[in-house]
Amino acid sequence: MKAPPVPAQARSLIALPKAHLHLHFTGSMRHSTLVELAAERGVHLPDALVEDWPPELKATDERGWFRFQRLYDIARSVLREPxxxxxxxxEAAEDEAAEGSRWLEIQVDPSGYASRFGGLTPTVELVLDATREAERATGVGIGVIIAANRTKHPLDAKTLARLAVRHGGGGVVGFGLSNDERRGRAYDFEGAFRIASRAGLLSTPHGGELLGPASVRECVDTLRADRIGHGVRAVEDPRLLEKIVDRRVTLEVCPSSNVGLGVVPTAADVPVRALFEAGAPIALGADDPLLFGSRLARQYELAREVYGFSDAELAELARHSVRGSAAPVDVRKELLDGIDDWLATDRPEGPEGLSPTPS
Structure with missing residues (x-):
C-alpha cells in the first residue's frame, strides 16, 4: 500500500510525547563521542565507523553477524573510565529529550564491562548512578534493563537475573535476553527469567528478528514475555500473533535496525502496518543508533511517511510505548495526557513535522 503524502505542515513528531523501550547501552553512543573517545584512547576505528558510517551490514549470516558484533565490541572498548x-x-538522555521521549528504558549487559569497572555489581551500580544523574539533568525518566547474552551459559544468565532482582528497587525495571538468537534458544534461559519475573521485573527478551515465529513463541510461552525485542516475524504465524494480541505483549519494533541488519531489504518491508492492524501493541525503537545512524524520531517519521500512519495512529503508537513501559503511574498519566493534547492541537509545528536532531 502506498503511503499518502505528508501535509506540508504536519504535527511535529518531536512534540509527540513518547517512551523509548528498545535502546542498547553501547549502541546509544553518539557517533561524535565514539570518534572523540577513540582518538583520546588511541583506538583505531575501521572505515565503517568513520568515513563509511553508518556501516553497511548484513547480519543474516554468521559472517555478517560477526562483523556487526566486532564493530560493537570496538565501540564498547572506548568506554574505559566511569x-x-x-x-x-x-548524552543518551539529552538525545531522548530532544526527540520528545520522556521515558527511556536502556538495556545493558554488565558482563561486557565488568572487567574494567570492578565486577558485575560495581558496573551495575555505576550505570544506575549515571542514570540518576542523567535524569536530574534532563528530566527524562530512565529505567535499566539488565540483559543476558544468549551466546553464554544459562547459569551466567541466572547470575545476572539475581543481580537485576537485587537492584529492582533502585532503577532496574526488567530482564532481557539479547545477541544472536540462532546461537541460544529462549527455552534454555527459562530459569533466569523465572527468577526475574517472580521479583516483579518485566520480561523483555529479543526474538523473531533473525529467526522466525518459533523464536517468538518460545519467548511468549516459556519466558512469559511482557515485551519482545523486535518480534516482527510473528506476523508469519496468525495464531501466534493472535496470542500476542490477547496477552497484550508489546513488540519493540525497530524499522531502521531491521533494514540495517539485512532482516528486510527496505523499511517498507517491515510489517509495522500489518502488526498494528492485527491489534499488536507496538513500541517503536531505535535499537543501536550508533550503528544504524538514526534515533527514535526517525522511526515515527517512517511510520508516517512509509507506513501511512495518520496522526491519530501515531498517537496510538506513542500510547503503546507508554503502556508497555515500566514508567511510574504519574509519569504514564503525564505522558498519556500529553499525547492527547498533541492530537488535539490544530497548530502543527515546523516543516514536515520533524525538527533537526542531534547526531
Whole structure:
C-alpha cells in the first residue's frame, strides 16, 4: 500500500510525547563521542565507523553477524573510565529529550564491562548512578534493563537475573535476553527469567528478528514475555500473533535496525502496518543508533511517511510505548495526557513535522 503524502505542515513528531523501550547501552553512543573517545584512547576505528558510517551490514549470516558484533565490541572498548559511562548516559538522555521521549528504558549487559569497572555489581551500580544523574539533568525518566547474552551459559544468565532482582528497587525495571538468537534458544534461559519475573521485573527478551515465529513463541510461552525485542516475524504465524494480541505483549519494533541488519531489504518491508492492524501493541525503537545512524524520531517519521500512519495512529503508537513501559503511574498519566493534547492541537509545528536532531 502506498503511503499518502505528508501535509506540508504536519504535527511535529518531536512534540509527540513518547517512551523509548528498545535502546542498547553501547549502541546509544553518539557517533561524535565514539570518534572523540577513540582518538583520546588511541583506538583505531575501521572505515565503517568513520568515513563509511553508518556501516553497511548484513547480519543474516554468521559472517555478517560477526562483523556487526566486532564493530560493537570496538565501540564498547572506548568506554574505559566511569566518566565515560556517565557521559554516555547523559548524552543518551539529552538525545531522548530532544526527540520528545520522556521515558527511556536502556538495556545493558554488565558482563561486557565488568572487567574494567570492578565486577558485575560495581558496573551495575555505576550505570544506575549515571542514570540518576542523567535524569536530574534532563528530566527524562530512565529505567535499566539488565540483559543476558544468549551466546553464554544459562547459569551466567541466572547470575545476572539475581543481580537485576537485587537492584529492582533502585532503577532496574526488567530482564532481557539479547545477541544472536540462532546461537541460544529462549527455552534454555527459562530459569533466569523465572527468577526475574517472580521479583516483579518485566520480561523483555529479543526474538523473531533473525529467526522466525518459533523464536517468538518460545519467548511468549516459556519466558512469559511482557515485551519482545523486535518480534516482527510473528506476523508469519496468525495464531501466534493472535496470542500476542490477547496477552497484550508489546513488540519493540525497530524499522531502521531491521533494514540495517539485512532482516528486510527496505523499511517498507517491515510489517509495522500489518502488526498494528492485527491489534499488536507496538513500541517503536531505535535499537543501536550508533550503528544504524538514526534515533527514535526517525522511526515515527517512517511510520508516517512509509507506513501511512495518520496522526491519530501515531498517537496510538506513542500510547503503546507508554503502556508497555515500566514508567511510574504519574509519569504514564503525564505522558498519556500529553499525547492527547498533541492530537488535539490544530497548530502543527515546523516543516514536515520533524525538527533537526542531534547526531
Amino acid at each position: 566518566a565515560d559511562v556517565r557521559r554516555l548516559m547523559l
